[in-house]
Amino acid sequence: MAKISKKLDYNERINSFDEVYPVLTLSQAVHEANRCLFCWEAPCREGCPVGINIPGFIKRLAQKNYKGSAELIYLDNPFGEVCGRICPQEKLCEENCRARALNYPIAIGELQRFVCNKRITGDFKISFKIKKEQKEKIAVIGAGPGGLGAAYFLRFMGYKVDVFDKERNAGGILRYSLPSYRLPSSIIAKEVEFIKDLGVNLKYNKELGKKIHLKDLKKEYDAIVLALGLSKYKNLGIKGENLKGVYYPDNVLNKIRAMKEPLPDPDLSNGKVIVIGGGNVAMDCADTIRRLPNTEVEIVYRRDFQNMPAWKSEVETVLNNGVRIMFLTNPIEIIGKTGKVTGIKIIRMKLTEPDESGRPRPIPIKGSESIIECDKVIIAIGQTKDQDLLSNEKLELSLSGELIIDNNMQTSESGVFAIGDIITGPLTAVNAIQSGKEVASNIYNYFESRRK
Amino acid sequence: MADLSIEFLGKRMVNPFLIAATPSSDNYDIIKKGFEVGWGGAVFKTTSVEGQEVPLKYPMMTGINYDGKQTMALANIDLISEHHIDEVEEVVKRLKKEFPDRMLIPSIMGEKKEHWQELVERLIKAGADMIECSFSCPQGTLGDEPGKMLGQSAKATETVAKWVKDAAGDTPVIIKLTPQVTDIVAIANAVKRSGCDAVCTINSVKGLIGVDLDTFSPLPSVDGKGTYAGITGPAIKPIALMCLSEVAQNVDIGISAVGGCSTWSDAIEFFLLGAGTVQIGTAIMHYGFRILWEILSGVNNYLDEKGFNSIEEIKGKALPFLTTHDGLVQEADPNSKINWDLCIKCDLCYIACSDGAHGAITLNEDRLPVVDDDKCPGCGLCASICPVEGCIEIK
Numbered sequence: 001m002a003k004i005s006k007k008l009d010y011n012e013r014i015n016s017f018d019e020v021y022p023v024l025t026l027s028q029a030v031h032e033a034n035r036c037l038f039c040w041e042a043p044c045r046e047g048c049p050v051g052i053n054i055p056g057f058i059k060r061l062a063q064k065n066y067k068g069s070a071e072l073i074y075l076d077n078p079f080g081e082v083c084g085r086i087c088p089q090e091k092l093c094e095e096n097c098r099a100r101a102l103n104y105p106i107a108i109g110e111l112q113r114f115v116c117n118k119r120i121t122g123d124f125k126i127s128f129k130i131k132k133e134q135k136e137k138i139a140v141i142g143a144g145p146g147g148l149g150a151a152y153f154l155r156f157m158g159y160k161v162d163v164f165d166k167e168r169n170a171g172g173i174l175r176y177s178l179p180s181y182r183l184p185s186s187i188i189a190k191e192v193e194f195i196k197d198l199g200v201n202l203k204y205n206k207e208l209g210k211k212i213h214l215k216d217l218k219k220e221y222d223a224i225v226l227a228l229g230l231s232k233y234k235n236l237g238i239k240g241e242n243l244k245g246v247y248y249p250d251n252v253l254n255k256i257r258a259m260k261e262p263l264p265d266p267d268l269s270n271g272k273v274i275v276i277g278g279g280n281v282a283m284d285c286a287d288t289i290r291r292l293p294n295t296e297v298e299i300v301y302r303r304d305f306q307n308m309p310a311w312k313s314e315v316e317t318v319l320n321n322g323v324r325i326m327f328l329t330n331p332i333e334i335i336g337k338t339g340k341v342t343g344i345k346i347i348r349m350k351l352t353e354p355d356e357s358g359r360p361r362p363i364p365i366k367g368s369e370s371i372i373e374c375d376k377v378i379i380a381i382g383q384t385k386d387q388d389l390l391s392n393e394k395l396e397l398s399l400s401g402e403l404i405i406d407n408n409m410q411t412s413e414s415g416v417f418a419i420g421d422i423i424t425g426p427l428t429a430v431n432a433i434q435s436g437k438e439v440a441s442n443i444y445n446y447f448e449s450r451r452k
Numbered sequence: 453m454a455d456l457s458i459e460f461l462g463k464r465m466v467n468p469f470l471i472a473a474t475p476s477s478d479n480y481d482i483i484k485k486g487f488e489v490g491w492g493g494a495v496f497k498t499t500s501v502e503g504q505e506v507p508l509k510y511p512m513m514t515g516i517n518y519d520g521k522q523t524m525a526l527a528n529i530d531l532i533s534e535h536h537i538d539e540v541e542e543v544v545k546r547l548k549k550e551f552p553d554r555m556l557i558p559s560i561m562g563e564k565k566e567h568w569q570e571l572v573e574r575l576i577k578a579g580a581d582m583i584e585c586s587f588s589c590p591q592g593t594l595g596d597e598p599g600k601m602l603g604q605s606a607k608a609t610e611t612v613a614k615w616v617k618d619a620a621g622d623t624p625v626i627i628k629l630t631p632q633v634t635d636i637v638a639i640a641n642a643v644k645r646s647g648c649d650a651v652c653t654i655n656s657v658k659g660l661i662g663v664d665l666d667t668f669s670p671l672p673s674v675d676g677k678g679t680y681a682g683i684t685g686p687a688i689k690p691i692a693l694m695c696l697s698e699v700a701q702n703v704d705i706g707i708s709a710v711g712g713c714s715t716w717s718d719a720i721e722f723f724l725l726g727a728g729t730v731q732i733g734t735a736i737m738h739y740g741f742r743i744l745w746e747i748l749s750g751v752n753n754y755l756d757e758k759g760f761n762s763i764e765e766i767k768g769k770a771l772p773f774l775t776t777h778d779g780l781v782q783e784a785d786p787n788s789k790i791n792w793d794l795c796i797k798c799d800l801c802y803i804a805c806s807d808g809a810h811g812a813i814t815l816n817e818d819r820l821p822v823v824d825d826d827k828c829p830g831c832g833l834c835a836s837i838c839p840v841e842g843c844i845e846i847k
């Protein structure tokens with residue numbers, strides 16, 4: 001991520017749960033916007049999953065037409081400010097930016113955040129008109145970025161949309177798991193409000209499989225969109241995983257995020273913590289725990305730096321903040337005494353020919369076992385969906401447990417569609433929003449073909 | 453959502469933005485592209501009668517860059533269109549059929565009375581909504597006086613404009629003026645007397661954009677030699693605004709304004725100073741027709757924010773506030789106010805004030821600029837050069 005705003009000072013940010021990068025100042029934003037080349041058929045735009053008209057919004061920002069700029073952003077993305085903050089721009093729009101060939105890429109994410117922040121802080125209001133009200137009603141289950149994205153674009157098209165979620169707030173992972181120093185709740189709330197203002201209804205405390213069921217919803221709604229995300233964290237399947245002191249990311253991230261004043265948490269503070277995994281979730285766990293008093297954090301990852309799935313900028317941040325990473329290392333047992341973690345047994349790995357993910361396959365080096373002492377272990381090696389829930393709701397799964405969908409993202413049940421992480425596996429918020437946008441047009445076509 | 457449509461010389465336009473007479477309006481395909489993007493109309497690249505040779509020379513353009521940005525000004529030694537009246541007639545016919553709601557304004561230039569009148573009659577017959585006459589092309593020579601533009605003589609302007617209006621009848625005629633006259637009001641009055649409906653201010657400004665330091669050839673250089681060129685783009689906006697407002701304040705005549713408009717706020721300035729329509733040339737040539745979307749968005753948001761319902765409501769709104777230097781009455785005693793919270797300590801204000809103004813700024817031990825109100829008359833230099841938005845105000 002091209003960062004041009006000034007990071008908070010080390011002492012201010014290092015143990016704080018406030019945002020690390022402030023919003024750009026007006027001068028910074030206008031200066032940066034004026035660097036944009038306004039490329040034709042801009043490659044940045046191609047790198048954006050939802051296809052925001054990036055040069056357009058930047059040109060309007062450069063001309064200080066903030067409202068017009070925000071209009072372009074929200075036209076393609078209801079989470080303009082959220083995405084400005086948490087998208088991996090380094091791998092999306094900014095990766096493609098042609099200004100890189102002159103000096104360095106435009107800080108597109110930061111500019112987007114700046115413009116949307118002006119809306120959120122009340123500098124101007126934008127509102128979109130619904131072109132034509134349609135008679136169909138649609139239920140969206142899951143108020144994460146995918147579900148809310150679908151609801152937003154469906155509402156644009158004039159459908160009546162109700163969104164159900166088991167929680168008491170909207171935003172999904174972004175609201176419940178992402179560390180607040182990367183994304184404050186107030187920002188999500190403001191963007192959710194924008195979606196509501198468009199006429200989307202949100203219904204909380206409605207858990208599919210418990211309070212609501214597909215067969216009932218099908219009677220009331222013309223189409224249903226499942227955007228349940230991935231609610232389960234994977235375990236390692238090794239000895240010692242039920243010892244006291246073993247945690248999964250939700251036990252850490254969701255807990256800390258929900259606390260008003262996270263610092264003195266007695267359970268997670270104090271002691272040496274091993275985080276297992278090399279993805280962004282592992283990085284977030286490590287950097288969150290590290291912020292708590294008297295903690296020492298080390299990440300154990302089985303491949304090397306090059307092959308880490310976490311975004312490079314995140315890994316660098318974590319390293320800069322004093323977390324150590326043991327590469328080419330795999331846990332084989334969690335060791336405990338009187339039911340409580342005391343250490344972890346690891347083995348060194350080496351990389352061999354590529355596996356199905358295209359990355360070199362790590363294999364253990366015989367006889368390289370050793371033990372690291374620690375007080376806590378956080379297992380952050382991936383998320384999966386709730387398969388039981390899906391089969392109980394009579395949806396077909398493949399042998400490998402994938403939800404079966406056709407080219408239009410429709411499940412085995414006619415009129416029931418699925419989007420977001422639940423069909424793609426763990427990806428990003430903007431990809432989930434994109435699939436919400438895509439399903440909206442698929443549902444439009446579905447209704448059209450039904451009319452014929 | 454404000455109403456961006458306007459009425460100009462009795463005709464309704466979807467918006468007040470016209471493609472100026474430039475290569476962007478030189479043939480059917482390119483104008484069609486512009487109309488598809490949404491431009492309200494096009495002033496065609498200037499044409500003449502058949503058989504007149506148009507000796508174009510290439511390269512014909514050079515830009516001046518400023519602070520890392522391309523084309524603060526563009527210099528061209530283009531001439532009129534290579535397409536003669538017979539081709540232009542066809543273009544007008546086709547476009548009129550396909551885009552009946554867009555203003556088609558062929559631009560013409562002739563030598564003799566018969567030329568001017570023939571051009572007018574044929575183009576109106578083909579379906580032109582209005583006619584623009586270039587009295588002001590800074591390249592090439594016209595008539596008896598080499599190097600002199602028609603629009604530099606009030607008498608010649610009146611005579612030729614009258615020929616054109618006689619032939620045009622009810623069809624509106626716009627006379628495009630050069631800013632390079634001692635008194636543009638006198639020329640606009642001559643247009644008024646001729647019976648023509650409007651003036652277009654301004655054509656490109658004759659200038660010399662630079663010299664190649666290695667070959668000594670003025671730019672743009674055609675095989676080692678250069679000549680004076682027409683300067684266009686953001687750099688000429690102040691001249692365009694001046695000519696526009698002088699005519700708007702003094703002559704009761706329609707005005708199509710042009711010269712350096714590149715952003716929505718430029719466009720608003722043109723309207724505030726009395727423009728009926730705004731033409732855009734260089735900004736399209738730089739960024740493409742799509743620049744219109746950014747301009748329309750900004751104009752619309754400005755009108756909404758200020759509570760205006762249409763462009764017509766802001767037309768000429770700045771004119772009552774425009775006076776002569778003698779007419780400026782100063783009551784306030786302004787000073788420079790520097791906001792230390794925003795200051796980045798570049799100290800440019802300090803050096804500008806000490807070497808270019810009143811020596812009123814000193815630096816304190818933290819390098820923060822301190823203004824001595826007794827020495828500071830509020831001249832505005834520091835605020836003009838400060839790189840930080842909103843850091844220095846004169847009040």
Ligand SMILES: Cc1cc2nc3c(=O)[nH]c(=O)nc-3n(C[C@H](O)[C@H](O)[C@H](O)COP(=O)(O)OP(=O)(O)OC[C@H]3O[C@@H](n4cnc5c(N)ncnc54)[C@H](O)[C@@H]3O)c2cc1C
Binds near residue numbers: 086206207284430
């Ligand atoms: C720790 C962490 C950090 C991340 N960081 C980033 C980042 O920086 N940038 C980025 O782009 N992406 C990030 N991601 C990924 C991103 O959060 C997801 O890709 C995205 O949230 C997926 O959206 P979704 O709508 O598919 O699912 P979710 O966000 O998971 O939303 C699913 C929603 O469904 C609801 N739900 C689930 N089951 C039921 C049920 N039975 N009944 C009713 N409601 C139900 C949930 O309460 C939730 O609101 C991160 C993920 C994690 C875990």
Ligand SMILES: Cc1cc2nc3c(=O)[nH]c(=O)nc-3n(C[C@H](O)[C@H](O)[C@H](O)COP(=O)(O)O)c2cc1C
Binds near residue numbers: 473628655682688733
């Ligand atoms: C390459 C070029 C060719 C032009 N040709 C003509 C022309 O044929 N007739 C004319 O009246 N003006 C012509 N102009 C002047 C423009 O119509 C316009 O008055 C001028 O460019 C100022 O506007 P701008 O700053 O928006 O470009 C030309 C300008 C350029 C850059």
Ligand code: SF4
Binds near residue numbers: 038044058098099108
């Ligand atoms: S690629 Fe970079 S320079 Fe080009 S339009 Fe996009 S942000 Fe601007």
